Amino acid sequence: MARSTLTTTSYSILGLLAVKPWSTYELTKQMDRSLGRMWPRATSKLYEEPKKLVEHGLARADDERVGKRSRRVYTITAKGRRALAAWLREPGEGPVLEFEQLLKVFFSDSGSRDDTLATLDAARRWAQANSATSAAVGRQYLDGAGPFPEREPQRALAAAFLTDFYALVGDWARWATEIVARWPDDPKQATVDPSVVEAVVRRAEAAAKDGSP
Amino acid sequence: MARSTLTTTSYSILGLLAVKPWSTYELTKQMDRSLGRMWPRATSKLYEEPKKLVEHGLARADDERVGKRSRRVYTITAKGRRALAAWLREPGEGPVLEFEQLLKVFFSDSGSRDDTLATLDAARRWAQANSATSAAVGRQYLDGAGPFPEREPQRALAAAFLTDFYALVGDWARWATEIVARWPDDPKQATVDPSVVEAVVRRAEAAAKDGSP
DNA sequence: TTCTTCATGTAATTAGTTACATGATTGA
DNA sequence: TCAATCATGTAACTAATTACATGAAGAA
Numbered sequence: 025m026a027r028s029t030l031t032t033t034s035y036s037i038l039g040l041l042a043v044k045p046w047s048t049y050e051l052t053k054q055m056d057r058s059l060g061r062m063w064p065r066a067t068s069k070l071y072e073e074p075k076k077l078v079e080h081g082l083a084r085a086d087d088e089r090v091g092k093r094s095r096r097v098y099t100i101t102a103k104g105r106r107a108l109a110a111w112l113r114e115p116g117e118g119p120v121l122e123f124e125q126l127l128k129v130f131f132s133d134s135g136s137r138d139d140t141l142a143t144l145d146a147a148r149r150w151a152q153a154n155s156a157t158s159a160a161v162g163r164q165y166l167d168g169a170g171p172f173p174e175r176e177p178q179r180a181l182a183a184a185f186l187t188d189f190y191a192l193v194g195d196w197a198r199w200a201t202e203i204v205a206r207w208p209d210d211p212k213q214a215t216v217d218p219s220v221v222e223a224v225v226r227r228a229e230a231a232a233k234d235g236s237p
Numbered sequence: 238m239a240r241s242t243l244t245t246t247s248y249s250i251l252g253l254l255a256v257k258p259w260s261t262y263e264l265t266k267q268m269d270r271s272l273g274r275m276w277p278r279a280t281s282k283l284y285e286e287p288k289k290l291v292e293h294g295l296a297r298a299d300d301e302r303v304g305k306r307s308r309r310v311y312t313i314t315a316k317g318r319r320a321l322a323a324w325l326r327e328p329g330e331g332p333v334l335e336f337e338q339l340l341k342v343f344f345s346d347s348g349s350r351d352d353t354l355a356t357l358d359a360a361r362r363w364a365q366a367n368s369a370t371s372a373a374v375g376r377q378y379l380d381g382a383g384p385f386p387e388r389e390p391q392r393a394l395a396a397a398f399l400t401d402f403y404a405l406v407g408d409w410a411r412w413a414t415e416i417v418a419r420w421p422d423d424p425k426q427a428t429v430d431p432s433v434v435e436a437v438v439r440r441a442e443a444a445a446k447d448g449s450p
Numbered sequence: 451t452t453c454t455t456c457a458t459g460t461a462a463t464t465a466g467t468t469a470c471a472t473g474a475t476t477g478a
Numbered sequence: 479t480c481a482a483t484c485a486t487g488t489a490a491c492t493a494a495t496t497a498c499a500t501g502a503a504g505a506a
Contacts, residue, residue, distance in 0.1 A: 039343070058343075062340050062343065111341075112349075116359065118406070121274070121275065122275070122332070124276070127252070129394050132394075133387075136325075152447055158441040162441055165438075166435060174346075185406075186339075190444060192405055200394050214391075224375055225375035228371040228403070229368075229372040231404040232369035232371075
């Protein structure tokens with residue numbers, strides 16, 4: 025029985041188990057509110073991965089009972105903590121972005137201006153909804169009501185990135201909407217203001233040089 | 238022979254074919270420099286997907302000859318253009334982000350401060366490298382030397398987002414580095430400045446309310 | 451002659467998703 | 479008693495990746 029290798033998804037579950045023991049159902053809830061924003065996975069994965077961790081001796085499973093209903097609770101082992109620490113020692117991969125709406129904007133010369141505006145509006149609403157969730161969770165912590173307050177320094181670092189990411193998507197969508205709104209009906213006839221391109225290039229060059237504001 | 242359904246990956250290739258006919262090899266090059274930044278896929282996919290497009294009648298394949306070497310060139314059909322336009326009519330999915338380094342920072346209380354700093358430095362270098370590529374491509378267009386100048390309005394919109402995304406990653410990594418540098422050796426003993434959390438929440442709330450600067 | 455790049459793929463594998471299924475508990 | 483949620487999973491599928499393979503052309 026060739027033991028399957030551990031993936032980043034495995035370690036993301038292991039990381040949660042390092043905080044406290046979780047039942048599988050609790051893990052799925054946690055995926056919605058935090059983990060899923062940086063490492064999104066389907067619910068069924070959260071039922072499979074912990075078994076793999078057990079198989080590797082990184083966690084153990086206990087069947088608990090709440091009334092007549094049973095729940096499987098996973099707990100990290102000492103070996104699991106060592107494996108997690110070893111994983112954290114590797115620098116890891118940079119962000120991978122899949123952005124279908126951006127793809128549609130990129131190919132918008134094959135569609136209509138109004139299609140493009142609709143796509144941008146969907147992006148804006150996506151950003152707004154995610155910002156709202158971020159705000160709600162953050163507000164909870166400011167009120168001292170968030171879970172695992174001892175992990176607040178780590179959570180705050182991640183929340184800062186995600187918050188700014190959502191804001192970036194929203195800002196971009198609004199900026200692009202203003203530009204596309206001035207396009208003619210057929211995007212193939214659109215022209216671009218050279219100063220816009222220049223501004224983008226300057227931002228890229230500044231970031232490449234690193235000093236950065 | 239149940240015809241497989243078209244995915245976003247299929248349409249991303251179709252979108253390229255709408256610009257001009259491409260050989261498979263050219264498609265792989267294009268994946269590196271533009272498409273891959275918003276819809277990353279392995280090279281082998283680029284050899285499979287065009288076949289699917291042909292199967293659906295959205296493209297046709299021609300075997301050309303360059304000397305003795307053969308190359309397969311794909312051209313979009315009228316039906317392909319209609320399919321692409323129909324796809325652009327749907328608003329599409331919001332961004333999906335997978336960020337392993339962020340995950341490691343999120344779980345950094347299970348590792349050491351220096352591990353965390355190393356992860357952040359890797360993120361900073363990732364951002365710098367990608368910003369540099371962005372700057373180089375953008376500079377080429379400013380010099381009027383970029384391919385498909387007629388698509389510049391669309392390209393510029395996408396480039397603006399990606400440029401700012403790379404800058405965001407870099408800015409975040411540097412900001413987080415400053416904070417983590419002041420942590421004690423054991424991140425579990427770290428504390429967080431409440432004003433930092435408050436600033437993040439305020440940014441999230443502003444973005445959720447939408448007005449936005 | 452040898453190395454690199456051009457060029458085109460296939461085979462094997464896997465990570466992950468979607469859909470389905472079921473039963474217990476809680477609250478209205 | 480009915481709906482919603484808690485809770486746990488499996489089966490079927492597929493999109494995608496990794497690894498492998500090969501041969502031509504051009505440059506050194």
